[in-house]
Amino acid sequence: MPAQLSKVVSVGSIGPLNTQSIFSNYGRNFIDYYAAGGDFSYLNQYGQEKWMEEGWFEKELILTTGMDGGYYQDAGVSYAAPKVSGAIALLISKEKLKNKPNKALNQFKKLNQNKYIYLPNVLK
DSSP states (O other), X not given: OGGGSTTOOOEEEEOTTSSBOTTOOOOTTTOSEEEEOOOOHHHHHHOHHHHHHTTHHHXXXXXXXXXXXXXXXXXXXXXXXXXXXXXXXXXXXXXXXXXXXXXXXXXXXXXXXXXXXXXXXXXX
């Protein structure tokens, strides 16, 4: 699996309660970092009708752009991965670590030891 390679950063998704999303990648020593990707736990708990009527979907889903130029809400690991990539890119830029991937990842690991991406740590 590519995610198990040493130079690959694997990403999982967490929902609004900072718990692993029900659709997320997972596995022992498999995920390097988690970031917000939405969830469907409330949908499973309350059912679709109550989930929509009571607005639970607004708490679980990620607001994103559509191909038509509008906005919609969705969930997935594909919404979490760019947050991790962006945070690493900010660190590389801030600390001038271009062409130093090992040093950048080691520093990123020190800032995010609990595996949950907290952007203020990267921007300090």
